[in-house]
Amino acid sequence: MEFNYEIEGGNFSHAGTASSEVKKLLKQLNVNPALIKRIVVALYEAEVNVVAHAYEGVMNVVFDNNAIVVKIADKGPGIPDINLAMQEGFSTASPAVREMGFGAGMGLPNIKKNCDELKIESEVNKGTTVTMITHLN
Amino acid sequence: MGKPFYHALKVVSEACTGCTHCMNVCPTAAIRIKYGKAVINEAACTDCGMCLKSCPRRAIIVEQDDFSQIFKFSNRVILLPTVFIGQFPDDISEEQIFAELHNIGFTYVMEVDKAVPMIISESEKFMELNKHKHPFISAFCPAVIRLIQVRFPSLIDNIIRLKQAMDLSAIYARKKFIDKGIPEEEIGVFYVTQCAAKIAAIKSPVGEDKSPVDGVINMDFIYNKVLLSINKNKNNPVEKVPEQYHLTPESIQWTLSGGESSNFKGRCLAIDEIHNVIDILEKLENDELNDIDFIELRACDHSCAGGALATNNRFLTIERLNKRMEDYVKNNYTSVNKMPKYKDFLIPQMQLTGEIMPRSIEKLDEDFTVAMQKMEQINKIMKILPQVDCGFCGTPSCKSLAKDVVMGKAKLSQCIFKQKMLTKDELISPEESQEIAAKIWGEDKFENHK
Incomplete structure (x- = not known):
């Protein structure tokens, strides 16, 4: 089963909507609450990344073989150095984004901590695709 | 499946026209219309009372215990929520209310929020000892606890696992009488409730085996009884009640919105009204709220002043309670509170020993x-x-x-x-x-x- 949610770049007033929708699905599927929390934290961080940095994105959710596979693909500036971006505290967020309480440089490290497998593919000036896999049992 | 949940909210079939008002406001979508009548799904109901408040035909009621049951006991304690005094017009004094409760048949009157200083200090201790469970959610409102069980089970661990004012006062009052040599079976402890959730908390407690409260009296019912009694006795002098006291501003404030959150260190939020509560719990569950330390959550708009069984307008209730706090300061009142003397007895009993079970209503199947x-x-x-x-x-x-x-x-x-x-x-x-x-x-x- 597959679900797609659009994410609007630059619009913080709706940041987190897609993650909340996925949370509802996980609750319906009777996934362990602690696990739901982990997944949603990762998704929320990734969703906010799209809002903060990219122009637009899609959150694609597939339930497959007792795992949840979430692919968040955006059109945006891309990440020049993924290893650097994975470091805690590293951030390229604009002062405006930081003023809103985002962009502390904990996003990607936090995602990594809260999913079983993380894959980041990025092309500068094109966009980034983050794939998160979490096993549900 | 576990044992069924007791709910105080009942649909009066004869009065219900199936108008859907309640169905549309229920925060857990627990109501359906069948054969022209509202039907409440007991597994999903949190006893928040939104349905009762929305009903234009008084077809949803709060079931209460028969009043005459109090006379099965020779010592009859009545526990009052602080908003009770707030139901009355200004010209009726606290002394009159206490005296009439005696005239009606009670032998001891106590407001539950006398327990507040102990709850504050124990909550602080709990938060200090359980830092990893941060951010903390108050256990004040039973409807909120039930809401967390059915819709936000991942947040159960964040609840401060302590008994609240009603339970603590009941244990205290009972112990006081036992210490005077009165046999336990002759002591009846009754709580005047402003809402359905407190009744559910007594009949089907969460996190404890049995409630220390023997019975419940609806606030609208006892308000009316007191008022009638005052009218009947208006030409007689008010009899002095030995346990008459002044409740401290800290205790009075507790029941109002912000009453809890203003007491704790760090970043504390106070939220009232069930949809606002749901909103904030969603955010909390998504980890969208950083560095919040304590959240006060109450299901009713303007907290207990907006309870389903309140008769007075909630803003007038708050006004009277504010005035009561001002009077305390203005008149240099002092408050006699012997509860701290029983600290060693009460504190160990404050801990919720039982589990707060998740009972998700969202899941479509176990498998x-x-x-x-x-x-x-x-x-x-x-x-x-x-x-x-x-x-x-x-x-x-x-x-x-x-x-x-x-x-x-x-x-x-x-x-x-x-x-x-x-x-x-x-x-x-x-x-x-x-x-x-x-x-x-x-x-x-x-x-x-x-």
């Missing part, structure tokens, strides 16, 4: 694969429903109908749009269509009234 299939079916049904949430099917939304159909609780043909299509295609007759509707709305709605 992941089956839940998945059901979710797929719901999505398919959603695509063919009109998405207008008209309620004609007897459920609050197209989504609820889709879920009910998949869970075997409803038929797709309950949808009025589907019915019209089926009738047009001659798959069902107009009579059959009306029969389906009558099962939802009752036969009498389809008779000609002259």
Whole structure:
């Protein structure tokens, strides 16, 4: 089963909507609450990344073989150095984004901590695709 | 499945017209209309009282214990929520209210928020000892605890696991009488409730085996009784009640919005009204709220002043309580509170020893694969429903109908749009269509009234 949610770049007033929708699905599927929390934290961080940095994105959710596979693909500036971006505290967020309480440089490290497998593919000036896999049992 | 949950909210069939007001405001979508009457799903109900407040026909009531039961005991303690005094007009004094409660038959009157200083210090200790469970959610409102159980089970661990004012005061009052040499079975402890949730907390407590409260009296009922008694005795001098005291501003404030959150260190939030509570719990669950330390959550608008069984306007109640706090300061009152003397006895009993069980109403099935299939079916049904949430099917939304159909609780043909299509295609007759509707709305709605 597959679900797609659009994410609007630059619009913080709706940041987190897609993650909340996925949370509802996980609750319906009777996934362990602690696990739901982990997944949603990762998704929320990734969703906010799209809002903060990219122009637009899609959150694609597939339930497959007792795992949840979430692919968040955006059109945006891309990440020049993924290893650097994975470091805690590293951030390229604009002062405006930081003023809103985002962009502390904990996003990607936090995602990594809260999913079983993380894959980041990025092309500068094109966009980034983050794939998160979490096993549900 | 676990044992059934006691709910104080009941639908009075004779009065209910199936008007859907309650169905549309229920925060857990627990209400359906069947045969023209509202039916509450007990597994989903949190006793928040929104349905009662929305009912235009007083068809939803709070069931209470028979008042005469108090006379089974020779020592009759009445525990009052602080908002009780706030129900009365200014010209009725606290002394009069206490005296009339004695005239009605109680032998000891106590306001539960005398327990507040102990709750504050124990909550601080709990938070200090359980830092990893941060951010902390107050256990003040039983409807909120139930809401967390059914809709936000991942937040159960964040609840401060301590008994609240009502329980603590009940244990204290009982112990006081036992220490005076009165046999336990001769002590009856009764709580005046401002809401349905407190009754549920007494009849079917969460996190403890048995409530220390023996019975419940609805606030609107006892308010009326006191008022009548005051009128009857208005020419007699007010008799002095030995346990008369002044409640401290700290205790009075506790029951009002912000009363808890203003006491603790760090970043504390105070939220009231159930939809606001749901909103903040969603955010908390998503980890969207950073560095919050303590959250006060109350199901009713303006906290207990807005309780379903309050008779006075909530703003007038708050005004009176504010005035009571001002008077305390202005008149240099002092408060006699012997509760701290019983600290060593009370504190160990404050801990909730039982589990606060998750009882999710969202899950479609215990089994992941089956839940998945059901979710797929719901999505398919959603695509063919009109998405207008008209309620004609007897459920609050197209989504609820889709879920009910998949869970075997409803038929797709309950949808009025589907019915019209089926009738047009001659798959069902107009009579059959009306029969389906009558099962939802009752036969009498389809008779000609002259």
